[in-house]
Amino acid sequence: MRALLPILLALLLTGCGERFDTDQTRLCRQAIPALNAPDARITIDRATTGPRANALRILYHVETGGGPARQRMIDCLFAGEGAGLQRGALLGVAVDGRPMNDASFYLLRRFYLENREEPPADPGSARIDGLPQLPAGLAYALQQGLSALPSAAVYALLASAYALIYGLTGRIILCFGEFAALGALAAVIGVALLVSAAISTPVSGLLVAFVVAMLVAAFHGFAMGRFVLRHLERASGQQMLIATIGLAIALSEYLRLAQGPDLRWLPPVFNEPWALARSGSFIVTATPVGLALAAGGLSAALGLVLLIRHSAFGRAWRAVSDDAGTAALFGVNARAVHDRALILACAACGAAGVIVTAIYGGMGFAGGFTLGLKALVAAILGGIGSVAGACLGGLSIALFEVLWSSAMPLEQRDIAVYSLLAVVLILRPGGFFGEGALAPRQV
Known part of the structure; x- marks a missing residue:
């Protein structure tokens, strides 16, 4: 097979x-x-x-x-x-x-x-005569903010996945980036099957991509919890870290064998730029697919925050996070809470993989490592034990990346992101939105 x-x-x-x-x-x-x-x-x-x-x-x-x-x-x-x-x-x-x-x-x-210095004009582009005029600085800032929205949605979803598990167990699962890559491949296969059935439209293709990616990622996450994490419940954090690193390598090789060394691409849809404003010859643009997927991803991250705060599962999650033994005395099944949290976290990773694939065309089998590492940085910056803080950390990393890219050398951006993590851990170990110092409990 x-x-x-x-x-x-x-x-x-x-x-x-x-x-x-x-x-x-x-x-x-x-x-x-x-x-x-x-x-x-x-x-x-x-x-x-x-x-x-x-x-x-x-x-x-x-x-x-x-x-x-x-x-x-x-x-x-x-x-x-x-x-x-x-x-x-x-x-x-x-x-x-x-x-x-x-x-x-x-x-x-x-x-x-292929002239990158002076790109050729598009005679079919929308007219810009009636666009609102903005000051140059405001127009540039608006363009950078619009460009950061898809990345913010991806980082927020992945950082929420880290927070969902760390808030319960105090352990970091280092393979969530690979689950995003798994969701990306599943989305491509789902869309290909839909196209082969001759019932494909751009909207139905995106919907099928999200459904298939989230289901596949959630299924693999459940299998990971049942066959790997459950046997490490009493293991140290270091043992959990090593096991999930090995699982990340295994998932990456699994994807390489499944899709081959080449990327699998989705054809771009709804990516005709919309002209929104202008400042002289500078046109502020956004694509429909970028805005829609960013709104969907941020809404999903917000949904996770509201789920934790206002649902029965959220109350059980907070109870187990605070004291699993006492929660068990009140009838809360800690193992079921762990399983549901892991399924939600992996489904969020699958959705993030679809956003990356739909915006950028594809995601390689090894593309999940860097993505997952940056999302971990976002979760730590925001306060890794809090789902809301992790989401805000994802927004902060996306904003930091786009600000750095607009003013500083692009090849040094990743170094700057990891340096920001070091500075925050020195000055505020609990993260931007956590405690000023590390609490005795790891939540």
């Missing part, structure tokens, strides 16, 4: 080959201005499938000077939906039915479409 799974997944993903995502459509539109006069006025009519299954055809009108509008078309040939980094790559262009020669296509792609 492990040998057949990558083959089955690849075959299912080939069903997406005739679809063109928004990135491909935008890339094809961006090639249009280079094929017309500099002062031409271009109006996009519609996009459709070209003469081949993997060819995208865009029909448009062009006006030059005071002459009448003339209809033209461009065909963009893309590679199929593979598993590597070149999936969906632009392979060729035809203008008004005439294929562009190799030399011209190379110049178009290399020096125009």
Whole structure:
């Protein structure tokens, strides 16, 4: 079965080959201005499938000077939906039915479409004439805040998972990042199965991705609790740490064998940028999928906080966290509380993996380590024994990362995050939202 799974997944993903995502459509539109006069006025009519299954055809009108509008078309040939980094790559262009020669296509792609200093204009982008004008500093801050929202949702969910377990046992489970990677792969497989059944839409695909990822992560979490953690109930924290590190390595290898060394990607959906405001030529944008997933992830994290504070399970969780022996005398089943908390924590990790996959396209089998480590930093900063504090710690890490990236070297960002952890542990060991000093109890 492990040998057949990558083959089955690849075959299912080939069903997406005739679809063109928004990135491909935008890339094809961006090639249009280079094929017309500099002062031409271009109006996009519609996009459709070209003469081949993997060819995208865009029909448009062009006006030059005071002459009448003339209809033209461009065909963009893309590679199929593979598993590597070149999936969906632009392979060729035809203008008004005439294929562009190799030399011209190379110049178009290399020096125009791939120009990072001056990205080509998109003639199909939304109009920006009526956007509200903002001061330059405010517009830049708004853009950075919008960019931080998906990361904040991911860190908040993963940090909540750490807090749910640490609040009960005083132990750190170091494999929650791998559970996020497991959820990411499960989401890709779920969407591929939906596409193969010919009932896929972007909304249904996202819903199925979340359901499958959370169920798979929760099932594996239950198995981890039953066969690993339950045997370590009376073990020291160091033994638990070593066991979960080994489990993280085993999960990473399990994912590598299941999906292969290549990434498995989801085609981007709902990622056409929305222009929200401007400051001169600087446009503040956000994507619908980014806003929706960030809102969903933050709402789920808030739901966990409210669950702990206002539900019967939350009262049982707080009772076991405070004194498991006394809680047992009042009829609280500590083992059942542990199992439910672990299932909730792993389901939250699976949801975080879906957000990463939907926003960035994919998540490798080894991508969960760094993600889980940063989420652990967030949980410690916020107060790891508190679910609410861990969520706020996730928001703080996301804000710190985006502020650092906007003003400081990007390659030093991770060093800065871990240095922030060291400073906080020295000055306030209980975290930002915990006690100023470590309490005698580890909650």
